[in-house]
Amino acid sequence: xxxxxxxxxxxxxxxxxxxxxxxxxxxxxxxxxxxxxxxxxxxxxxxxxxxxxxxxxxxxxxxxxxxxxxxxxxxxxxxxxxxxxxxxxxxxxxxxxxxxxxxxxxxxxxxxxxxxxxxxxxxxxxxxxxxxxxxxxxxxxxxxxxxxxxxxxxxxxxxxxxxxxxxxxxxxxxxxxxxxxxxxxxxxxxxxxxxxxxxxxxxxxxxxxxxxxxxxxxxxxxxxxxxxxxxxxxxxxxxxxxxxxxxxxxxxxxxxxxxxxxxxxxxxxxxxxxxxxxxxxxxxxxxxxxxxxxxxxxxxxxxxxxxxxxxxxxxxxxxxxxxxxxxxxx
Numbered sequence: 403x404x405x406x407x408x409x410x411x412x413x414x415x416x417x418x419x420x421x422x423x424x425x426x427x428x429x430x431x432x433x434x435x436x437x438x439x440x441x442x443x444x445x446x447x448x449x450x451x452x453x454x455x456x457x458x459x460x461x462x463x464x465x466x467x468x469x470x471x472x473x474x475x476x477x478x479x480x481x482x483x484x485x486x487x488x489x490x491x492x493x494x495x496x497x498x499x500x501x502x503x504x505x506x507x508x509x510x511x512x513x514x515x516x517x518x519x520x521x522x523x524x525x526x527x528x529x530x531x532x533x534x535x536x537x538x539x540x541x542x543x544x545x546x547x548x549x550x551x552x553x554x555x556x557x558x559x560x561x562x563x564x565x566x567x568x569x570x571x572x573x574x575x576x577x578x579x580x581x582x583x584x585x586x587x588x589x590x591x592x593x594x595x596x597x598x599x600x601x602x603x604x605x606x607x608x609x610x611x612x613x614x615x616x617x618x619x620x621x622x623x624x625x626x627x628x629x630x631x632x633x634x635x636x637x638x639x640x641x642x643x644x645x646x647x648x649x650x651x652x653x654x655x656x657x658x659x660x661x662x663x664x665x666x667x668x669x670x671x672x673x674x675x676x677x678x679x680x681x682x683x684x685x686x687x688x689x690x691x692x693x694x695x696x697x698x699x700x701x702x703x704x705x706x707x708x709x710x711x712x713x714x715x716x717x718x719x720x721x722x723x724x725x726x727x728x729x730x731x732x
Contacts (some may be wrong), residue, residue, distance in 0.1 A: 403548050404657040408516055410479040414504035415443040419472045421463045424451075424679040428707045429531055435460040438680045439499040441472065448503025449730065451682030452495035453649050459490060468496060476505055482653050491676075494649040498685055501654060502729040510727045513692060521695040522719035523687050525702045526568050528675065533566065535711045542717060544568050546603075546700050549593055551583060558596035567600050568698035569645075569672070575626035585611045596617045601643060601672075601698070605630030612638075625674055630656055631663045640667070646694070647674040648686055661693050672697035677707055684731035691731070 422438040436459050439450040454460060469488055476484070478500060485496045505512055513520045514728050527536060528546040546569040547561065561567055570593050573583035585606040589612045594602060601623045605615055615622060625645035627633055629652070634644065643666065651657040664671055673690040675683065683704050690699045705715045725732050 404559065405516060405662050406655045406719060409501070409658070410477065411655065412478050412501075412504045412508060412515070414441075414448075414476050414478060414500050414507065415472060416441050416472050416476065416500070416503070417443040419468065421464050422469065424623045426679050426704075426707075427709055428677050429529055429709055433457060434679060435493065436676045436677075436679045436682070437463050439495045441469070441496075441499045441503045443503060444502055445506050446506040448499040448506060448728070449681040450495040450499030450502065451678055451680045451685075452490070452492050453676040453678055453682055454492065455676070456490075462653070463492065468492060468713075472496070476500070476564035476588065478654065482655060486653055491649045491652075493652045495682070497654050497684070498729060502685075504680075505729040509727055511724050511727055513724055518692045518693060518721040520688070520691040520721050523690045523699055524694050525687075525690075525718045525720060526695065526698040526700055527706045528571075528700045528704045529706075531711070533561065533564065536706075537564070537566070537710050539713050540683045540715070540717055543583075544698060544718070546571060546698060549583060549589060551586065551589060553589060553592060553722075555592060555596070556711070560594050562596050563621075567597055569601045569603055569623070569700075570597050571603040571625070572605045575604045576625075587611050587614045594621075603645060623667060625673075628660075631660055634660070634663065634669070641669055643670040643672065643697075645674045645700070646671045647676060648689055649676060649682070650682060659670060670694070670697060673699040673701045675700045675702070677704075680702060681730060685729055687720060688724055688729065688731040691720075691724070695719075695722075 418667040420440040424436050428434045435457040441448040482499045485493045526544045526546045543567045548571045576582045587610040590611050601620050603623050623643045629650045671694040687701045
């Protein structure tokens with residue numbers, strides 16, 4: 403039985419919907435806006451979070467509403483069909499809220515519905531800030547670092563000497579964003595050789611960079627291009643590991659199908675975050691606890707995304723703390 407079949411027929415009654423805007427200045431030097439979705443029905447409330455990056459699109463969503471009438475009696479499958487054509491990450495936000503509401507109406511936690519155990523979640527911090535500032539507060543912290551075009555051999559050696567870098571992101575599959583990084587064979591060589599035990603994420607493969615990375619293919623992983631099983635099958639060679647951002651898949655069916663496929667193919671996973679400010683962060687931590695708890699998950703508590711390191715945050719691994727019912731990590 404597919405994992406989706408464990409959820410698809412779960413009924414959910416929606417009586418009303420409400421959207422709430424969140425905003426925070428984050429460590430990548432931009433103001434992050436997200437939208438919390440609140441679905442209510444039968445005395446319960448389900449939560450989700452729209453993580454579309456465009457701040458103007460978030461404000462437009464909050465002003466106009468989700469763009470489809472949500473009230474009614476549904477199953478998770480029929481609700482998914484209702485919202486699947488909406489733009490951006492809105493379908494995931496609505497399906498997350500519907501899943502949370504359906505489980506609360508049924509008196510079930512997600513782990514029980516999926517017949518899986520929730521385990522403590524290992525996490526890394528993804529940052530462009532100086533990792534030393536974080537290590538001063540959290541000596542055991544591990545990192546997912548975004549490579550920079552001006553990295554030198556000396557800087558790479560200094561970072562690698564800490565023994566704390568699990569993933570280096572080459573940002574090769576982004577276009578028209580503040581984090582774009584042009585494919586540079588010399589930088590790729592510097593990263594691959596300088597971090598011999600780290601995953602190498604999202605290289606852009608042209609003949610020059612492919613030649614540099616050919617000896618390191620067993621450490622190459624992808625994030626931005628992965629929205630479906632078909633995207634995995636279209637990669638230039640079979641991966642050993644992938645970054646899983648649930649909201650990229652749009653629907654629970656596609657996400658759970660991806661989990662099933664990767665498990666069947668022996669592909670390891672680690673979770674990815676998108677600067678969630680509200681319940682979405684706990685939900686990706688929850689999914690990590692069920693499907694890939696022991697890998698370098700980029701699901702650190704949101705406080706690690708602040709413009710400067712702050713004390714008093716939880717350390718890895720996060721305890722397994724699923725709510726008594728629903729789709730929330732508390």
